[in-house]
Amino acid sequence: MKRPQNIIAESGLSLPAMVVYGVGIWLAKGLIPDRLWLQMGTFFLAVYLMVELSNGNALLRIRSRMVSCTFIALSCAASFLFTSLEGNLLQIGIIASLLFLFQTYQDPLAVGKTYYAFFFWGLCTTICTQMFLFVPLLWILMATQLRVLSVKIVIASLLGIATPYWMILAWGLFKGDASWIANHFTAPDSSAWATGMMTLTVGQIAILVLTLLLTLVSIVHLWQYGFEDKTRIRLIYGFFCIMTLASTLYIVVQPQSFNYLMRLVIIMASPVIAHFFTLTSHRFTNIFFFVTLAVVFSITVLNLWMPSLTF
16 A cells, blocks of 8 residues: 555656755855855755665665755755865765775676775865765675775775875975875864864764664664565665764764765665665655654754754
């Protein structure tokens, strides 16, 4: 029996409607007076890449645009992220990295794809150094979820990460100032954690907690019904689940980088949450779906009109 939840999830109008909704949130955030055109352009480029990520890997076994719709909904709820062009570029780099990374599945000769995946991840580290923390985890997930790790793959990944820094160093030497790399890796202030925790707003914590709770519910569903998906898809969802939990943990460890790491949480959690809402059809999940929509919209309103509200 198809419920309203399933009709929305399978409708071809869902994504266009969410795009219109997203544009509305951008307008409410100050798109025109603050001239956020470039930021909005990079955001919708990220949305397009999420569509490609979903379609290219057949993340949902029915025709649905829920992965990108979920990404838009969660991103709009975290509208405090909109104004940062660097953050939007980080988002694009992460998704581009995943597009190449998932193509390496069970292919020990996928050295080129690995290089490009980690090249984009390396670009992300030039924006947020905390992205380096995920590299060992990515290797572990390549071994366990993508089943592709080898010495050649590791070397290719290291070369990929290093390439952006070689390019920056070459440019710095050409300009006569190569100090950027040294400054980029300057150790953070010992009080940065406490300062970061104290500056978190109610809206930031609300979207993080909501995303985590939805992810945990979706993980339980995956454990129970994941056998209905193909092995490759189950392993990719395992990748998303672990990365979501790890990035949430890193936010606790590095709260001063919340606005960067939250983007990673949203990217990794969106497919998992979309899988749950698309492939369930119970009275309870239907009610839960609309309650979730109401909560997401409430957090969106909170972050639009009371972005600085703290405890």
